[in-house]
Amino acid sequence: MYARDIMDHRFHTLKPDDTVLEAVKQLYSASQAQGKKIFGLMVTDEEDRLVGMLSMYDILLFIQPKHIHIWGEMEDLDPGDLFDERLESVKRVQVKDLMSTDLVTVTPYTHVFRVVDIMIKQHMRRIPVVDDKEVVGIIYRTSVFYSLLKKFTDAPDIGE
């Protein structure tokens, strides 16, 4: 079994100049369209080459106040208004300001156990599949897990 057998051909992408606000909307609409929670999206340039990845974690990391460790010592704190203020500051930030550029990719011909190995060792939830610089799919950890599980449960000696 290879990456091409388990990769998802349907994927949404972002552009580096998109605002983070647009990225949040895109994450939401991608989840709606694919019927599952999408935690991160690929970022491609004008020639559809992969240039980065933006995850919910990247956005949350930015929204989180820098001195959050002191907040616990501040009584009578109403975080509601402050959070609105933080969101306001995010509007000026673009995808390229926050995206991760340390990219790990596989090709359609990468063996699925190599994919599993990368996901475990690098704590990755999703890996882009790139063929000759072009993004052709994405593999989610859940896809790998259920594909393998199906293979195991289909074996005649399992459960006996």
Add this chain to the structure above:
Amino acid sequence: MTTVRKRSVLSGMRVKEAMRRLVIRLSSDQTLARGINHLIKFKAGALLVTDQKESPCGVVSKTDIMAAFYGGLPVETRLGEIMAAPPLFCYPDEEIEAGLQRMGEHRVHRLFVQGATSDAVIGTFSYPDIVGLLYRYCSTCKKGHRRASAEGSDENRARVKEAMTPFVISSAAAAPISEAIEVLSAHTFGAVLLTDIAGKPAGVISKTDLILAFHHGCRPERPAAEIMGSPVLSCNGEDLLADALREMLIRDVQRFFVHGDDPLEIKGVLSLSDAARFRSGTCKACIPSRFIGD
């Protein structure tokens, strides 16, 4: 003979109590674009630059990137071309006072914290981190902050005007971004106040705004108003220092502009760096303890 030694609230405290354990490092052949991405993403003021052997060899701060923006360099420029070298270090068990003194001598806002070996960098130590420590000290001090609050008396508590820098630097909102950079470069401020035609506060440009503009492809010839933050965050000089610091920490801002009775008349700036240099707590209960006889 009795000698008098000056002390502050921070006396005896170690760097490891205030330092941040996140170190942003990139190799010298990485681009400014990548550096800006990391500075914004991790809310850092500077990054550590490493050589081919992954040893620390320099520092690139927001100020350095701002200068590159002003000089018309492309964002593809390598970090190694603009870095300041060598990086300055302190040690986790060193006294905070010694670290602050080194920062003052070298006119830098942060030091990197060196671990067991010269290549091991385990944290950063900067003025805002010290403010967090001061705030913690004051919030648990039974002599000052809490007792004053319980008694309903603010008489002995420090005011913003005592710690602020009593002047501001400004530029016209309609003037080019390059002019704001020139004003910033001539001073050791982190932000410049922008004023409208009537000379009233219109917005603020910080070094973060400038490196974002650089990353977004904006030109320094554009009007400063296009990238400024608005409204101007300000407080009254008579406000309690503790309250102002609390607001700055929870709102994630580096500074408040300070006004008098008229909110449109800006008289000074209170930055986290100013508060750290104040080195006292936020009430006068600390002051007697700052002088002890040996």
